[in-house]
Amino acid sequence: MVEFQHLIDLNDLSVEQWNEIIQLALKIKANEKAYSEVCKHKILATLFYEPSTRTQMSFQTAMLRLGGQIIGFDNPQNSSVSKGENLMDTIRIVSGYADILAMRHPIEGAAKAAAIYAGCPVINAGDGGHLHPTQTLTDLVTLQSEKGALSGLTIGLCGDLKYGRTVHSLIKALSMYPNNKFVLISTKELSVPQYIKDWLNSHNCACQECYSLAEAIPQLDVLYMTRIQKERFASQEEYERQKNVYILDMEKLFHAKQDLCILHPLPRVDEIDLNVDKDPRAIYFKQAVNGVYARMALIMTLLQSNGTKRAPISHHCAHISCNNPNCITNHETYLEKSYKENGDLLVCEYCDERQLI
Amino acid sequence: MVEFQHLIDLNDLSVEQWNEIIQLALKIKANEKAYSEVCKHKILATLFYEPSTRTQMSFQTAMLRLGGQIIGFDNPQNSSVSKGENLMDTIRIVSGYADILAMRHPIEGAAKAAAIYAGCPVINAGDGGHLHPTQTLTDLVTLQSEKGALSGLTIGLCGDLKYGRTVHSLIKALSMYPNNKFVLISTKELSVPQYIKDWLNSHNCACQECYSLAEAIPQLDVLYMTRIQKERFASQEEYERQKNVYILDMEKLFHAKQDLCILHPLPRVDEIDLNVDKDPRAIYFKQAVNGVYARMALIMTLLQSNGTKRAPISHHCAHISCNNPNCITNHETYLEKSYKENGDLLVCEYCDERQLI
Amino acid sequence: MVEFQHLIDLNDLSVEQWNEIIQLALKIKANEKAYSEVCKHKILATLFYEPSTRTQMSFQTAMLRLGGQIIGFDNPQNSSVSKGENLMDTIRIVSGYADILAMRHPIEGAAKAAAIYAGCPVINAGDGGHLHPTQTLTDLVTLQSEKGALSGLTIGLCGDLKYGRTVHSLIKALSMYPNNKFVLISTKELSVPQYIKDWLNSHNCACQECYSLAEAIPQLDVLYMTRIQKERFASQEEYERQKNVYILDMEKLFHAKQDLCILHPLPRVDEIDLNVDKDPRAIYFKQAVNGVYARMALIMTLLQSNGTKRAPISHHCAHISCNNPNCITNHETYLEKSYKENGDLLVCEYCDERQLI
Known part of the structure; x- marks a missing residue:
């Protein structure tokens, strides 16, 4: 499976990469017309498992102003989730439709979980109370x-x-x-x-x-x-x-x-x-207007990053459960639990919950 | 703040302007292909605070047939309104995303209120029982x-x-x-x-x-x-x-x-x-098909009207409340109340409710 | 009224036509870029009277990848149906907006009924438990x-x-x-x-x-x-x-x-x-990915078929009711009931329910 560059946590990127995205956002802002076709024939799917019209419209605007197109949903009741489908299957399928995904989800770590299975870059548009890097x-x-x-x-x-x-x-x-x-x-x-x-x-x-x-x-x-x-x-x-x-x-x-x-x-x-x-x-x-430029720069950057390979999770410890009841690993039980060690703490790679070893 | 040309009430425009829009609609109808790119790279936001699929699809079709793009919502529960945001803030932000807004709202005068704060032209797609100029x-x-x-x-x-x-x-x-x-x-x-x-x-x-x-x-x-x-x-x-x-x-x-x-x-x-x-x-x-041509002509006309300056309201009387309980000024209380004088009557500039001086 | 080529039942098409669509789908899959503008300036309306995000997104993706545009709804509560409008009127109007319709409906035979009144090709995206040809x-x-x-x-x-x-x-x-x-x-x-x-x-x-x-x-x-x-x-x-x-x-x-x-x-x-x-x-x-190519090929084929004329129903028997309570003819009562004879059976042309003559 090819791995893609995602934006789940801002720390997935180096400060140099932040600066490149920020500079690109300002270049776009200064000369928006020059970028109006750079994502032609590309599709962004906005998968909003909880409604957030503002954030969703910001992403949609960003993609449209780059000349791309949009699909997506804003209502979990209308998705296949209501038929009992797991997140992994939904993400595999939708990433077969779209070139890049922006996902909002009420459960912490959901975007990270999506990145494991997606066949395209994933942007975290908010995962519960956890992260909202854009x-x-x-x-x-x-x-x-x-x-x-x-x-x-x-x-x-x-x-x-x-x-x-x-x-x-x-x-x-x-x-x-x-x-x-x-x-x-x-x-x-x-x-x-x-x-x-x-x-x-x-x-x-x-x-x-x-x-x-x-x-x-x-x-x-x-x-x-x-x-x-x-x-x-x-x-x-x-x-x-x-x-x-x-x-x-x-x-x-x-x-x-x-x-x-x-x-x-x-x-x-x-x-x-x-x-x-x-x-x-x-x-x-x-x-709020700058939010559109930031997302334009981010979408461009991630779409151009094909070839970059990185594993979203890396330190499997299947037998330890995350203590955070709102962690995605406690909701989608097929996910491989994974923790980074930090001194005498284990930090969940999905939701950043910490527990003593 | 730059003022834009809006269509809140048909009387915002002169009969000459109506005729120009009508003639343009018929020209488009006669040769639709010639207009298929005139709104390229422009975005219409359809803000439907109450659902009206028909009207919303008519606006969306109009913009797409002009080569433009669309964002929007059809469900107040999914919007930031449900988080307590006022109309003014929503309009300021969304008009930073889009080039033109079409708004449907159950409260009378809401489109006029939106026009005060929007950073782009606003079309009234129905405000309660008040107006529906398109x-x-x-x-x-x-x-x-x-x-x-x-x-x-x-x-x-x-x-x-x-x-x-x-x-x-x-x-x-x-x-x-x-x-x-x-x-x-x-x-x-x-x-x-x-x-x-x-x-x-x-x-x-x-x-x-x-x-x-x-x-x-x-x-x-x-x-x-x-x-x-x-x-x-x-x-x-x-x-x-x-x-x-x-x-x-x-x-x-x-x-x-x-x-x-x-x-x-x-x-x-x-x-x-x-x-x-x-x-x-x-x-x-x-x-119903002509409705698409009418909206195409209107969108083109308003998008080309930048430079025109007009204040949506003009006769402030902060101390007088409108008698219409369904007037937007009684729901969004930061709005400056405003009335035109008509003989011995005051006419609310938002909802056209009349009261004796 | 001009008749269009529809896809309500796979048997509306000959096996030769199936093979042409299948071959076209594989040609598109092999060289997607060559097809990225073939539906430019065309609009697909997805009318989903019951939600099915997956199928709807597959159709939307297909149309966008062909360079076309999309409108539609996924929620019957938001449509004019909730104001008492019949299916015939909705279809007549929406087919004045769009160039091709994809319809999902909980009632059997609904897509066939839509095809009778549509001013453009109709694709059955699922009609109750009846058919799902795509x-x-x-x-x-x-x-x-x-x-x-x-x-x-x-x-x-x-x-x-x-x-x-x-x-x-x-x-x-x-x-x-x-x-x-x-x-x-x-x-x-x-x-x-x-x-x-x-x-x-x-x-x-x-x-x-x-x-x-x-x-x-x-x-x-x-x-x-x-x-x-x-x-x-x-x-x-x-x-x-x-x-x-x-x-x-x-x-x-x-x-x-x-x-x-x-x-x-x-x-x-x-x-x-x-x-x-x-x-x-x-x-x-x-x-699931092939589903997008199949739908791309289908949309292209139906859009190019103008001129083909066929009546969606043909054997009117106004006085006989269909025994299937979930048949569209028992919900939209203006529809002309129609049955094919098959030996000693009458087969409803809408929902395929069989009854003895």
Whole structure:
């Protein structure tokens, strides 16, 4: 079986490859017409096992603007899954129809599992609460475009830092570039997980925790806003007391730098006041447009990578079950379990769940 | 922000512009091949917040036949709306993906609201019970094609004239052309609203009310049939007594002119007997095909109109609420309320609801 | 009204026409690029009144790879059907949008009914439990490709031979080629219907019934596997006792010929052990890919057939009702009932239900 280059985790690619994709995205943005036929006669299948219209339309737009075509579904009830077919069979068949797949799935590790069986490149368009690498690529393209660099920045991340996969992924990505400083703005209950703090330490990144957006904002070059769901506060009283602390409004923005970049993965609910939209520092709608360019660059890159061979998983340990009940290996039981060793930990190659050896 | 030319209400355009679009539609119909690449590399997004497969497929066909491409959704549950996103954000983002939007929405004024925020032209594909201008364009293209003129016609409108938005819109459109006469055929309960009668008066249009299709039919050049829902009759007895009065069958058609044109916006239920379909005067299926040409002409026209600047709303009155509970301003509360003055009335710029000053 | 060439039942076409389509499919497979623009500016509408993502994507892929475009729906709730529109009206309108239709419908005979009213060719993509001719075309293309011939083969069919429409259709198709022998492998309760046995007799085909896959397998050139639903066994005990008899695994395969071809219409549940997938004799995933080539060849052939005129139905007998409650004539009551005479039987032209004269 031929292996293809996939994008399951941003770390499947080297930082040099990220930079190539980012530069390509900016070249496309500068001269879109030059790329309007590069994927002619190619087909992208968007397999959305849970609906996410925005992300699906971004992928579809990217492929169409490259001159390619699209097939796919957005509704698990309509797929053969409802007839009892396993993921492996679906992927084998659909990759016989399409030249590249973008898959969204509620189960963690599903995209990795798909990559094992696909007869074409696979892009992870979100696997449960685990990874969403094209959002991070979008964020990097936006910062490169707006700031001219991905280094030497003071980046504030505000909101739900505990569960926000886009936050974790962006921190890990920006830690690979020199002289970035992170300001983590959240309630204590919603601060980043320990493994992210460990990661920042091991990459020698400056990092500061802060409980007030207003206090943190003056030093920032970048502010990455995310939503805090009401039910994630410790109590209703806590919610009432704190909710405004993490809402960005013109008053807080008054003390920010003139060249601050405000990002948000969207959809936004009320964590950014609508008046902020008119401020030139609010670039979250530009960011959504950059998401199309990022995906165009990614699709082009993966389609040109045939010949590259890499095994999606490599360290089989059939007898050990993953502790994560939402891991794909606990749902599609024919999958070969596989773990990387990391000190005294086993890390699931599908969902990154860690367990002691 | 650049403003684009939209089609929210047919009255956004002048009668000269209608005529240009109608003529273009007929030119396309006569030589479709010549237009098969004019929208190459352009993308139409069909945003259907309520399903309407027919209308959506008509728009999609129009764009594909112009060489363009399509994205979109047909199911509000699958959209980001279900995550609490407001309409403004959705429109800003999707108009970053597509070159032109066609939107169907159950709330009145939604298309106007979309036009305020869109970064591309917006076509109203139906906003609640309010407007559906591309149906009226379709009707005009069909009459121009079949009759060779939009003036000097005796037009019967039959069925539910009280709630039928396509009827109201067609009356208003044809009243702009000289020497048209309207025959309004319905029960008393379902006759046209007073404002339509006022409109006809103010445009010096001949108009006659009639309670019998059979009586009205001999004088007609055009018969526009619509469905009367059973529950709109005054009572079950009334329904049983009257239902056949408004059904077109071969017996009634016997007394009609040989060049009568029978139109219907479709879907038809039982208000036109199936035997009528074979009569050459039945042109409602041709009308559906003309709908594609009308939309092709409209898409071409709006895409070529960049540079035209017009503000979708203009008369802000933030402190006055619209009395229509189904008006978009009562659902998307960030919208700036806006009213035109008409004598002693304020007319909502979104949904056309009128209230006393 | 112009009549078009349709594919409702494989028997609408002659064996010579089957062979032309099969040869065209193989030519396309050998040199796909040469066909990448042959349907440019043509539109396929996929009208799926019940979801079947796999089949729908196969048709869409076929049309896109021919350079054509696609519209359609996969959800009856979103179609105008939910507003009470009859099938005839929907088909008339959609065939005004598209150049060719592929229709899936839960009611038997629906595709035939569609062909009566369509203004373009119609492909039956499955009508209830009745017919699914493009699956059979796919099977034939696969056998021609793998075996180099459709004659002189010993073909085992295993599983649910009573209800499996793909099995019936394949038997009827292969019986038209010389020197094929059929081995029917199933429980007694799930053996082929009498009319299939009659068919094989009348075509002088060798045929053998067998209750054990293990016993049958050594002589086979082709093994066509299908799923037996648990509830189709006589009892729970019967299921437990027999379930493994009809599961293909490596042990049973050990005794098979080296050039056996294992087919399956997919989706597979557990009737083929996953270990079999790695065996080169397992060609069911190749078969799915061949389904795209078969559909490409079919679409090309039907689109080029304009001018051919044939009436979809011909023997009207308005006063006789079809005994099949799931026949389209019992759901769309305006349809003209029609029966072919076969000895002392009347055979419904829509659903093939037979009744005594």
